[in-house]
Amino acid sequence: MKAFTYEHPATLxxxxxxxxxxxxxxxxxxxxxxxxMKLQVETPTHLIDINRLSLDRIEETANGGLxxxxxxRNSDLAADLRVRRKYGVLSRALLAGASAQLRNKATTxxxxxxxxxxxxxxxxxxxxxKRVPGSGCAAIAxxxxxxxxxxxxxxxxxxxxxxxxxxxxxxxxxxxxVNAAGETRSIPIADLHRLPGNTPHLETTLRAGxxxxxxxxxxxxxxxxxxxxxxxxxxYAFALVSVAAIVETTGGRIRAARLAFGGLAPKxxxxxxxxxxxxxxxxxxxxxxxxxTEVLDGARGxxxxxxxxxxxxxxxHAVLAEVTRT
Amino acid sequence: xxxxxxxxxxxxxxxxxxxxxxxTALTGLPQIxxxxxxxxxxxxxxxxxxxxRVNGKVRTLHLDPRxxxxxxxxxxxxxxxxxxxxxxxxxxxxxVLLDDRRINSCLTLAVMHDGQSITTIExxxxxxxxxxxxAAFVEHDGFQCGYCTSGQICSAVGMLQESRVGMPSYVTPNxxxxxxxxxxxxxxxxxxxxxxxxAAYPNIVAAIRQVAELPT
Numbered sequence: 001m002k003a004f005t006y007e008h009p010a011t012l013x014x015x016x017x018x019x020x021x022x023x024x025x026x027x028x029x030x031x032x033x034x035x036x037m038k039l040q041v042e043t044p045t046h047l048i049d050i051n052r053l054s055l056d057r058i059e060e061t062a063n064g065g066l067x068x069x070x071x072x073r074n075s076d077l078a079a080d081l082r083v084r085r086k087y088g089v090l091s092r093a094l095l096a097g098a099s100a101q102l103r104n105k106a107t108t109x110x111x112x113x114x115x116x117x118x119x120x121x122x123x124x125x126x127x128x129x130k131r132v133p134g135s136g137c138a139a140i141a142x143x144x145x146x147x148x149x150x151x152x153x154x155x156x157x158x159x160x161x162x163x164x165x166x167x168x169x170x171x172x173x174x175x176x177x178v179n180a181a182g183e184t185r186s187i188p189i190a191d192l193h194r195l196p197g198n199t200p201h202l203e204t205t206l207r208a209g210x211x212x213x214x215x216x217x218x219x220x221x222x223x224x225x226x227x228x229x230x231x232x233x234x235x236y237a238f239a240l241v242s243v244a245a246i247v248e249t250t251g252g253r254i255r256a257a258r259l260a261f262g263g264l265a266p267k268x269x270x271x272x273x274x275x276x277x278x279x280x281x282x283x284x285x286x287x288x289x290x291x292x293t294e295v296l297d298g299a300r301g302x303x304x305x306x307x308x309x310x311x312x313x314x315x316x317h318a319v320l321a322e323v324t325r326t
Numbered sequence: 327x328x329x330x331x332x333x334x335x336x337x338x339x340x341x342x343x344x345x346x347x348x349x350t351a352l353t354g355l356p357q358i359x360x361x362x363x364x365x366x367x368x369x370x371x372x373x374x375x376x377x378x379r380v381n382g383k384v385r386t387l388h389l390d391p392r393x394x395x396x397x398x399x400x401x402x403x404x405x406x407x408x409x410x411x412x413x414x415x416x417x418x419x420x421x422v423l424l425d426d427r428r429i430n431s432c433l434t435l436a437v438m439h440d441g442q443s444i445t446t447i448e449x450x451x452x453x454x455x456x457x458x459x460x461a462a463f464v465e466h467d468g469f470q471c472g473y474c475t476s477g478q479i480c481s482a483v484g485m486l487q488e489s490r491v492g493m494p495s496y497v498t499p500n501x502x503x504x505x506x507x508x509x510x511x512x513x514x515x516x517x518x519x520x521x522x523x524x525a526a527y528p529n530i531v532a533a534i535r536q537v538a539e540l541p542t
Contacts, residue, residue, distance in 0.1 A: 003371045006391040006437055031433045034394070035414050047391070049438050075427075079493040084501040095496040099519025100485065101421055101430045235496065235518035 001037050008049040012211070016180040018048045019209045026050050026211065028071060029105040031098075032114040040124055041115075041131060055213055058082070064219040067176075070109030070212045074164065075100065077108060087217060089225035089244050093167035096229040099236050109212035112165055112175065112192065113204065116158035116266075117238055118147060129155045130200040145304040146238065149312075150296070151265035156200030157302060160193060160267050161238050167227060169268035170244040170260035174216040180209045186216070193267035203266075223248030223256060224323045230263075230315055239263035241312050247278075247323040254278045254287070254324060259316070261295065264308060271295045283324035285317065292316045376440045380405065381449025391437050396420045398436035399446060407447035407476045411521075418520035421477040421484070422446050428484030430519075447476035450483065459483050462533035470524035478520045482534045485516045489538070508538050 004023075009015040018024060023045030027033055036042035055069040058080050066087070068077060077083060078094035098106060120126045120138040127136035139147055139157055148157040173189045192204055206212070226245045231237040242262035248255040257278040261269040274294035281287035292313040299309050373388040380403060387402050396413075399405045399422070408431055411419030415433040422431045423445040431444075450457035456464070459479050469475040489508045497515045498506045506512070513534050514527075522530065 001392045003369075004391060005371060006374055006435075008438075008440075027435075027438070030435065030438065031415055031430070034433050034435065038413065047435075051438060075488075075493060081502075081504060084494065088501050091494065091501050092496070095494060095498075099418065100488065100495075100516055101418060101428050101481065101519045102415060102433075104424075104427045104484075105429050105434065235515050 002040060002043040002045070004044050005046045006049065007046070008052050010052055012053055012055075012178060012213070013180065013182065015048055015050050015053060016178060016209055016211050018046070019211065020180065021046050024048055028107040028110045029073070029102075030110075031102050031106050032110065036115060036122075039122060041122060050211070061216065066217045068108050068215045068217065070107060070214055072108045074098070074103040074106045074108070074111060077164075078103065086220045087167075087171060087225065089170060089227050089246060090164065090167040090217070092225075092227040093163040093229075093242075093244060096227060096239075096242070097163040108164075108215055111162050112168075112189075112212065112215070113206075114161060115203070117161045118158040119143065121158060130158060130196070130203075133199070133201045140302055143304055144302045146240065146263070147302065147305050148265050149299045149301055149305055149308045150261075150269055151195050151267065152300075153196045153198065153200070155198055156196035156266070157305075158196070158200065158266055159263055160265070162268070163227070163229065163239060163242060163262055165189065165193075166242055166260045166262035166268045167244045168215060168217070169270055170246055170258045171217050171220070172258075173218075175212055176214045176216060177206065177210045178213050179207065179211070184213075185210070189215075189268070190270065196266055200266075221246055221248075221256070221258065223258075226319060226323045228315060228319045228322075230311060241308055241315050243315055243319045245319050245323055247320065249283055249324045249326065252283055252326070254281050254283050257291075257320075259291070259295065261312065264299075264312060269295075271297070273297075278320075283320070285321075288317045288320040289313070291320070374437045376437050378436065378439060379441075379443040381445060387436065389436050391435060393436050394432050395422070395424075395434045395436045395439060395444070396431040399431060399444070405446050405448050408480075409473055409476060411474065411477075416521070417474070417477075418481055419474050419477040421481040421520065423480055423484055426484070426487060428481050428488075445480070447480055450479065457483070458537050459486075459533070462536045463530070466529045466533040466536065467526070468530040468533040469522075469526050474520060474522045474524075478517070478522065478530055481517060481520045482530075482537070485513075486534070486538055489516070508540065510535065510540075513538070 025044035027047045027049050056071040057069045059067045074094050078091045084091045121128050126138040129137050148159045168189050175187045175192050177185045223246045229239050229242040239262045244260040246258040257275050274291040278291050374391050377386050399408050409419040411417035413432045415430040420432040421428050425443050459482050492505045495515045497511050
């Protein structure tokens with residue numbers, strides 16, 4: 001691990017101001033950042049420990065939603081009875097991720113900002129455009145079994161590893177931030193993560209010195225909430241494909257559907273056209289198949305990950321059959 | 327005729343050349359990127375004072391900020407019960423209780439826990455009397471080599487507490503229920519962050535079931 005200096009500011013303003021120091025990084029749970037620092041993938045020269053900021057509460061908002069402080073631990077968020085009863089898809093997605101030890105540490109904001117688990121990003125002896133811009137991508141012609149079939153570029157096919165963010169994408173969450181000047185901003189979660197294009201090292205739309213303070217969940221939409229994760233082990237593995245679904249069905253017809261996918265793309269993936277197709281459609285295999293075709297529009301395999309395309313179709317079928325079962 | 331000298335291509339040269347080719351093929355040509363090798367030419371950072379309550383005793387340390395909680399326990403406090411397996415949060419051998427919640431001590435810095443309480447495997451027993459989870463692991467032979475055991479036991483103690491206060495798991499059937507039964511499937515899912523290379527899992531589960539007062 002490279003040497004760094006350390007501070008634990010007592011206020012948000014101090015934390016945001018400290019982040020302008022060159023080489024500075026925030027640390028909260030640290031379960032991803034320290035892993036990367038040990039491998040020298042991340043080499044901050046100054047760590048700003050934000051664990052003492054009072055951002056660890058879950059509060060109801062005036063319109064019936066929830067405000068989740070950025071320091072709320074993944075295990076506490078998953079266990080909150082309001083989340084379990086009104087946002088089951090989020091609780092289930094959180095519980096599908098990592099291990100209990102990691103969830104006890106990992107935070108809401110940190111989960112959103114975790115880095116890809118692409119093995120070439122982790123291996124500092126290999127080229128990686130995300131880690132060293134312009135160095136090339138070893139994954140595209142390499143071992144790419146876990147990597148993206150949607151949203152990638154000829155520079156990078158890394159996936160975003162979060163389960164939590166996939167559920168939040170289906171719930172249309174908003175990410176609230178503040179900067180050193182005290183200016184706040186609310187970013188739709190759809191706009192938080194960038195696609196790699198020619199700049200895979202730029203992963204989010206956060207600005208320098210901007211710090212996530214909370215995630216807002218709007219009131220839950222009507223319908224059944226469901227999270228299905230397909231992975232190599234029954235527990236404690238990243239998603240090959242995951243689906244967060246919120247589907248309302250009446251009399252054998254789908255009224256409304258929201259579908260977000262993990263494991264497929266550099267960000268939680270949602271395709272409005274597929275959801276529009278399902279709205280008003282009979283809850284039958286042919287409707288599910290049309291939606292799957294729309295979800296997979298533009299999908300491209302790179303050899304090792306070709307299987308994700310049919311796997312996504314089948315997983316979506318299974319999920320839609322489950323949530324529309326009466 | 328001596329086969330080793332009768333032909334220009336000797337058996338030894340074939341073996342040596344073959345070996346050299348194999349090594350090149352295995353290591354691959356992409357060389358280590360410049361600057362990727364760890365360097366030790368930088369001055370160590372100034373030590374930071376940290377006060378930890380470890381197994382009920384307040385311990386004051388002056389640590390390089392890079393020191394993980396695991397290294398602080400093992401290298402600075404001589405509490406070597408917590409084990410370093412992968413050092414990347416994947417195996418669970420380093421599991422300790424931080425303010426009574428289980429965490430991977432390898433993936434956190436000691437300086438981040440100033441003023442907090444840590445319980446390690448050394449702090450679970452009451453004098454010579456083993457903690458019930460330790461006794462159950464002995465009774466059920468919940469280990470072979472024993473390297474993962476202190477992490478398994480600390481994790482199991484934290485897990486039972488999580489279950490008692492109603493925290494759900496991925497396999498909890500109905501999330502809306504405040505309390506669900508701790509079944510064998512629940513134990514296996516909740517313990518998935520602790521890997522046992524010897525695969526003593528059936529006995530580990532039996533030990534935990536006994537402490538959870540489930541029929542074994």
